[in-house]
Amino acid sequence: MMKQWKGKPDVIVAGAGFAGAVAAREMAEAGKQVLVLEKRNHIGGNMYEEENEAGIRIHVYGPHIFHTNDERVFRYIRQFGKWDTYEHRVKGKIREKEVPIPFNFTSLEALFPMEQAKKLETKLHRTFLGKTRVTVLELMEHTDQEIAELGQFVFDNVFKGYTAKQWGMPVLEVDRSVISRVPVVLGKDDRYFGDRYQLMPAEGYTKIFENLLQHKNIVCQTGVDVMDLLTLQPDGTMRFDGEVFDGIFIYTGMPDTLLQNCFGFLPYRSLRLEFETLQQNDFQSASVVNYPNSEDFTRITEFKKLTGQQKTGVTTILREYPMAFTANAGQEAYYPIENKQNRSLYEMYQKALQQWDNLYLCGRLAEYRYYNMDGAILRALELTQEILQKEKVCLAANV
Ligand SMILES: Cc1cc2nc3c(=O)[nH]c(=O)nc-3n(C[C@H](O)[C@H](O)[C@H](O)COP(=O)(O)OP(=O)(O)OC[C@H]3O[C@@H](n4cnc5c(N)ncnc54)[C@H](O)[C@@H]3O)c2cc1C
Structure with a gap:
């Protein structure tokens, strides 16, 4: 790995999905030097969007529609790109x-x-x-x-x-x-959602993330797994890239991996995503059609209908096949399996991780709960506010 950062940042953020990118942006706005490390080879987390060989923009990790009732989140997200009103059906x-x-x-x-x-x-x-x-x-x-x-x-x-x-x-x-x-x-x-604001990014989600992370105080490197650089020491300190790190560490990955799964693996559901490009104008009557009873897949998404792209003679669809998640088998952990047993397992990790008081868990994986995009954004806004406030109080008390 060629390091693209120099010196010691004030803040390290692991993960460049909404939780990580918004947290990074907020810390950068507050004047902190922020290093964002993302283990995939792209930013955008599960919202990552790219153009396929047919020139159709696809949501690589499944269809994402932005919807919220939260005025603050709506106003915040509009700063980072153009959004079109979109009513999902x-x-x-x-x-x-x-x-x-x-x-x-x-x-x-x-x-x-x-x-x-x-x-x-x-x-x-x-x-x-x-x-x-x-x-x-x-x-x-x-x-x-x-x-x-x-x-x-x-x-x-x-x-x-x-x-x-x-x-x-x-x-x-x-x-x-x-x-x-x-x-x-x-x-x-x-309309599928009842929320007040229902939007799609006019130029795709990846552009929104590029804008979020475009800040003089942010360095972002993809293709870096934070776990290869981070050591949580038994005395409550942490080392990053071989040196003691006592800055702010915001983590948006799976919490069990931080402690080498010492209490057992947190269970998730995964998906097998099957994309198909067809030489025809349209495939189905709505952007998403659910198959509750027949077929092994749960739904089919037709991307042109989701993004509003105009392309004739070609369309790309996605079938989603739910499956079990096995750690270290190259699958994505998509959905935390919410039940009492798994929540208490998560709480064991959460409690054990409190020993490192500069470590903050944020987002869908790190908090082991299903957040919609607006929820992940709000959580990142609130967490960073909390961290900055705590710092102010400590400074005032000269701690
Ligand atoms: C199939 C599907 C469809 C969805 N559709 C919608 C929708 O229509 N509308 C909606 O509002 N929400 C939707 N969601 C929810 C949405 O995906 C989440 O709200 C969002 O991903 C939360 O952002 P996040 O940053 O917490 O997590 P993520 O987007 O998962 O980002 C976490 C990032 O951290 C990185 N990472 C993890 N570990 C490490 C590490 N050790 N080192 C470095 N990087 C690391 C990961 O690679 C990832 O990029 C959907 C979810 C799924 C699974």
């Missing part, structure tokens, strides 16, 4: 029909006799007065039998098969928190 293949997902009144009317569908719509409106979205659990657990039966229908046809594929386990073993996130729309709004 998903269809699901249910009983041989392509219907809107989340399940809404159009889905209801496509799959139920019209008279029954209309009766249910009126009842749902009356029961959940003023609400535009409820969860499938709210329906299933409702005391009205017809509503509970509809909830069960949505659960069985839209959720059960998809979730079993996604998590590789019977649906009853899936954590309740996952089930409680499944929405049902009480109306014909067919």
